[in-house]
Amino acid sequence: MRPMHHIISTREYTTEMFDEILEMAEKLEPIAKGEVGSKIMDGKILALLFFEPSTRTRMSFETAMLRLGGQVLNMGQVEASSIAKGESLSDTIRVTSQYADAVVLRHPREGAALMASECSAAPIINGGDGAGHHPTQTLLDLYTIKRESHLENLNIALAGDLKYGRTIHSLCYALSRYNAKINLVSPPELKLPDRIVDDLLKRNIDVTVTTNMEDVIEDIDVLYMTRIQKERFPDPAEFNRVSNSMRITKELIQTAKPEMKIMHPLPRVNEISYDVDDTIHAAYFKQAFYGVPVRMAILCKVLGMENEIREMTE
Ligand code: CP
Known part of the structure; x- marks a missing residue:
């Protein structure tokens, strides 16, 4: 089985790792613009867990997943979830990561995404952790x-x-x-x-x-x-x-x-x-706008679909 590919920080990324994502994003731009249709994420689900406000990160991930034919599961307002009853972040991650193929997490606490990656059943994508990383x-x-x-x-x-x-x-x-x-x-x-x-x-x-x-x-x-x-x-x-x-x-x-x-x-x-x-x-x-093709590329990377992108655009 392929190891889970979390995206927590780019601090240790090499130029080759950056370039791979940027090149995939360029190929995905026509899909991001809606000029070309795609179903490569058909059957895949992305969970969005946002503990802090967001417009761009949340919505561009949604757009990226929908334009690739996948679906999105949004936890919604923190007050409407069981966190309001005192459930811990780690329990929330343990549970919700079983409902999706990848999880985007935004949290006010620095290090929250790294902690989540240690107990998650699905890849964690850090959507911003306090003053830490994005x-x-x-x-x-x-x-x-x-x-x-x-x-x-x-x-x-x-x-x-x-x-x-x-x-x-x-x-x-x-x-x-x-x-x-x-x-x-x-x-x-x-x-x-x-x-x-x-x-x-x-x-x-x-x-x-x-x-x-x-x-x-x-x-x-x-x-x-x-x-x-x-x-x-x-x-x-x-x-x-x-x-x-x-x-x-x-x-x-x-x-x-x-x-x-x-x-x-x-x-x-x-x-x-x-x-x-x-x-x-x-x-x-x-x-x-560029958040859409780039987040499409990130989803393809996290879900191990790099080959599909290569074949799709060759
Ligand atoms: N740039 C950015 O992270 O924007 P949002 O807070 O709206 O997601």
């Missing part, structure tokens, strides 16, 4: 960079909440596989944790740190902006101090290269002004 977002971010800019010799600014932003933490490790130059732009209170900076330096990655976007805006290929994660601040006063500290405006990006792309995992609150949406730089809504 590997499927990382894969769709890489895909967006590949499609809208370039992965090799990339000069990227990671901006906003670098302390609590799990998409940033996962993306840093992935970009290190492609030798990107990484510019960290944040207020001092929201800087990237030292352990991650140390890991990047150990991987010989060129890292710069600044509080001022104007220091890097002219040179970068991609600006990856993030929301300040209000829900992760232990002290609301600390959030209030930094909540409006960074904002991308049309004026700020005037000196950017014409091909510079702005990405954001979304949702945005006020960190990108709405008039940026109509500029040639805005790539964040396309990025949200």
Whole structure:
């Protein structure tokens, strides 16, 4: 029997592992757009267990599964499940993983997906664990960079909440596989944790740190902006101090290269002004769409259907 393939973090992924998913996603794009039909997941069920709010991760996984001919089982609101009666996460996983072929789990506790993988009867896909990892977002971010800019010799600014932003933490490790130059732009209170900076330096990655976007805006290929994660601040006063500290405006990006792309995992609150949406730089809504082909590829990988994708598109 083939060992279960969980997706918990992309920290240890090699370039080959990333490239395999990105290449499958490219082949699956016509199905993701609804231009071509598919039934390769006929008879397969994907369970969605979301203990935190989500629009994109939850709905793009649903779309991916439905477009591939599979079905989706959504636990729905936590209050309507037996967790409200005190059932533990591990018991919930033990039970629900027997109802599906794979489980997407989003949970506020860092490490929840890893714990779930140790007691699950089906592959676990981490849909975000607290301030930990968000590997499927990382894969769709890489895909967006590949499609809208370039992965090799990339000069990227990671901006906003670098302390609590799990998409940033996962993306840093992935970009290190492609030798990107990484510019960290944040207020001092929201800087990237030292352990991650140390890991990047150990991987010989060129890292710069600044509080001022104007220091890097002219040179970068991609600006990856993030929301300040209000829900992760232990002290609301600390959030209030930094909540409006960074904002991308049309004026700020005037000196950017014409091909510079702005990405954001979304949702945005006020960190990108709405008039940026109509500029040639805005790539964040396309990025949200790319979640569909990438999550299709992830499902194929987790369910061991890579050969079907190869045969289907040859
Ligand atoms: N980017 C992202 O994870 O969005 P959601 O929280 O809406 O899933």
